[in-house]
Amino acid sequence: MPEHRKFEQVTAKAHANIALIKYWGKRDEELFLPMNSSLSVTLDKFYTETSVQFCGKLKKDVFIFNNNIADEAETNKVSNYLNQIRKMAGVERYAMVQSVNHVPTAAGFASSASGYAALASAAVRAIDLDIDQKKLTQVARIGSGSACRSIYGGFVEWTKGDLEDGSDCYARQLENEDYWDLSILAIQLSAEEKSLSSRAGMKLTVDTSPYYELWVKEAGKDLATLKDALRHKDFEQLGQVTESNALKMHATTLGANPPHWYWEPGTISVMNQVRKLRDSGIPAYFTMDAGPNVFVLCQQRDKEVVEQTLLTLKEVQKIYVCQPGPGVSYLAK
Amino acid sequence: MPEHRKFEQVTAKAHANIALIKYWGKRDEELFLPMNSSLSVTLDKFYTETSVQFCGKLKKDVFIFNNNIADEAETNKVSNYLNQIRKMAGVERYAMVQSVNHVPTAAGFASSASGYAALASAAVRAIDLDIDQKKLTQVARIGSGSACRSIYGGFVEWTKGDLEDGSDCYARQLENEDYWDLSILAIQLSAEEKSLSSRAGMKLTVDTSPYYELWVKEAGKDLATLKDALRHKDFEQLGQVTESNALKMHATTLGANPPHWYWEPGTISVMNQVRKLRDSGIPAYFTMDAGPNVFVLCQQRDKEVVEQTLLTLKEVQKIYVCQPGPGVSYLAK
Known part of the structure; x- marks a missing residue:
């Protein structure tokens, strides 16, 4: 890893989305590859804000969720996810992750899409991984399938792809959030x-x-x-x-x-x-x-x-x- | 028509049934031929009692339902149904039909099965039509599909049949009402x-x-x-x-x-x-x-x-x- 990297803290904000054409069924459980393509609209009211900093001094990942230290199971999930991003970047530092959820999850609204979209976006930038938006949707996807759609605003299509490695499976914006009232x-x-x-x-x-x-x-x-x-x-x-x-x-x-x-x-x-x-x-x-x-x-x-x-x-x-x-x-x- | 026929009043009682395997879809709308075979259990609490008498003097069919003269639409339905039975028997007399329903229809429980099973049974006997039980289920069926299952007690199968004329489509009892508590x-x-x-x-x-x-x-x-x-x-x-x-x-x-x-x-x-x-x-x-x-x-x-x-x-x-x-x-x- 080049010594000049600064590993600054990065904060990303991602919104939830609701599928108009549902994602329902996986063709690959590991890579979150769907059986069918889906289409969603991103929602302005529900979002997650997540900060990530990769620190040389940390002995393991720390996950603060809604201002509380997350339990072991939740922290392990985040760690396993970050492992994939660390592997892509060739970096071995642990991370401090702070996430605040503005989705009423207790009321049954799903937060995994905005959660993993924010985490992926912040982590990728904090670790200085140079990828485009399309690739970012794929990185979000391996955290939670529908998270790939939350990278974009407005109307978003998640193309299922056909390849086994998932490289042709990604999300793209069809129309932005100002397109339609x-x-x-x-x-x-x-x-x-x-x-x-x-x-x-x-x-x-x-x-x-x-x-x-x-x-x-x-x-x-x-x-x-x-x-x-x-x-x-x-x-x-x-x-x-x-x-x-x-x-x-x-x-x-x-x-x-x-x-x-x-x-x-x-x-x-x-x-x-x-x-x-x-x-x-x-x-x-x-x-x-x-x-x-x-x-x-x-x-x-x-x-x-x-x-x-x-x-x-x-x-x-x-x-x-x-x-x-x-x-x-x-x-x- | 033989002169010795007495055309007495006949009263039949038929019970409602609930399908355990549903009748859902017709292969023939006219003959009430189903797309799939079904299976029901007859219910002891819900039933219809219907009296039929074919009278020489009547100018048209009279239908008394729950002690009230039925409206024209309901009377026409019964008349159209009786026409088919009159045709089978070669008889041209009109009928006095009195029916009392012990099914809470206003509460959304269906009464057409017990209704047509009772009507078919009473009418066939009142008109002195000599048919067996299997044929009786077919006569009930052309009034309302699931009525064929109400001819029998206990567990009843309605076989869909394959023939266009419906002659192999009928109901039969699998087990009687005492078979299982x-x-x-x-x-x-x-x-x-x-x-x-x-x-x-x-x-x-x-x-x-x-x-x-x-x-x-x-x-x-x-x-x-x-x-x-x-x-x-x-x-x-x-x-x-x-x-x-x-x-x-x-x-x-x-x-x-x-x-x-x-x-x-x-x-x-x-x-x-x-x-x-x-x-x-x-x-x-x-x-x-x-x-x-x-x-x-x-x-x-x-x-x-x-x-x-x-x-x-x-x-x-x-x-x-x-x-x-x-x-x-x-x-x-």
Whole structure:
């Protein structure tokens, strides 16, 4: 390692994203290579800020999460991830990692995408690894699959690729966050209990659901439809294919052996209310990841009425009104 | 028509049934020929009693339903159905039909199976048509598909057949109602609103869901598994395949275009509670038809604890504790 390296502290900020075409199923568990390409929108309200500094004096990695020393399991996960980055850079220093999460994870919103996007971005720059954005999405991906989409703002496609080594599997921005005035309402439900992690549910579904193979085909078609909707800024087309794609993903879990499902009563309550909103002439569409919470898409002009209507449901605890957010940024010290 | 016929009033009583392997999709809309074979258990608590008399003096069919004159649409349905029976018998008399329903239809439990099984049984005997039980199931079927299964008590298979004229499509009893001490809890939920009839949902799914073709294959496998469970009186096997089959059926609707779903918040609430019951060591399994209500299967020894546990859910309005019921019977005047 060249002696002139300074190993300064680098702080990166990355936003969460919600998939409109879902990532559901891995073709390689080690490299986080997906079975299907996916498409997401980055969210302005939810993000993670992470600082990394590789220090010569440290005897092991230190991970401070939300201002507390993380437990051993969490620290080991971060260490194992940093090992891969150290290997790429040919550096053997341990790191001080400080991460603050602005994603309501206790409420069931996933933070691994913004978490690993911020960690990858900060660590790569702190270790002075000279890679382009495309490669950065791949480095983020090996931390958590969907993290690769959080490198960019706006509308982002994660191309599945075909090669075994994953070199053709990466994320790229289709449109930036200023392209389209959408509102994305993140609906926090009460009393959710996630019975099965998304990682475990995904694997069980790939391994046992008779519907899984068709899901992969459908996801391919839906992706093309959604990209077409983006090009034409056709909100109804975007909403319809988003909702349909989410439901087809959840359908695969019902076919697994044993069957499983991520929905809570409030999930259905929101789904039914969104259907009623549409019946009353307000275009709104929902999507759900592998958990009970629901995201509702609508046009900016309708966001107040959609929010107020959904707040009347007894299972709805809180609503975060988001819009397309930016990609990774680096903060001055 | 022979003059010695007396055309007496005949009263038949037929019970509802709940499918453990679902009937989902028609291969012939006119003849009610299904895409897949199904298997049901007849329910002792829900039934319809129907009297039919073919009177020379009537100018048209009269249909009295729950002690009220039925509306024109309902009367026309019954008339059209009786036309087919009149044609088979070579008789041209109109009928007085009186039907009383002991199925809580307003609460979303289907009555068409017991309704048409009772009507078919009473009408065939009242018109003095000499047919065997197998043929009677076919006559019931052309009124409402699943009515063919309500001709028999206990566990009943409806064989889909392959012939275009439907002559090899019929129901038969596998085991009678005394064969196995099961409890079937019919859970009535509050605030259900059926957004799409089962007939319309079925057709939309057959026509548009990418998952539908696989459903047909899965239903065939599930049927074999369930018959095996019946032979060995293996409750867990029976419960698992019943639940899995229902979920696979509902999964097909999520794939339809546009997607649809029959679940209400209470549906998920009961599903999650049944999962918790199993986690606590009590074998219980659920199934749902094309509507929000849930049926829970358990062994007789567990019925009180299952009932009491489910009654704690706020969405549960009432529970009918059923067991396997008898086939069609004829009542003395």
